[in-house]
Amino acid sequence: MAPERHVITSSxxxxxxxxxxxxRPALWLSVGSEETATGVSHPPTGLFQRVSQIEGVKRAAxxxxxxxxxxxxxxxxxxxxxxxxxxxxxxxxxxxxVGAR
Numbered sequence: 001m002a003p004e005r006h007v008i009t010s011s012x013x014x015x016x017x018x019x020x021x022x023x024r025p026a027l028w029l030s031v032g033s034e035e036t037a038t039g040v041s042h043p044p045t046g047l048f049q050r051v052s053q054i055e056g057v058k059r060a061a062x063x064x065x066x067x068x069x070x071x072x073x074x075x076x077x078x079x080x081x082x083x084x085x086x087x088x089x090x091x092x093x094x095x096x097x098v099g100a101r
Contacts, residue, residue, distance in 0.1 A: 029072070032054075035054050038051055
């Protein structure tokens with residue numbers, strides 16, 4: 001079955017609770033190779049990140065796949081910054097337009 005929804009996210013962390021309602025989603029989940037910080041507070045949201053972005057995104061990818069989603073997991077070179085996200089944008093949009101595979 002073809003996915004009914006496509007989502008692109010970079011450095012998403014572990015937000016599996018927020019996307020569970022999409023029927024058969026196709027997700028592009030990416031994270032930077034330098035996103036290794038743990039124990040990070042994100043004021044003013046109150047969000048506390050216990051694990052690294054790498055671990056959180058990988059966990060999310062694994063959970064979504066277990067739930068039947070199509071997942072494109074991508075680790076790009078760099079950190080949590082605009083430059084690597086810009087570099088990743090073209091392949092992510094191509095994936096979005098052409099369709100998840």
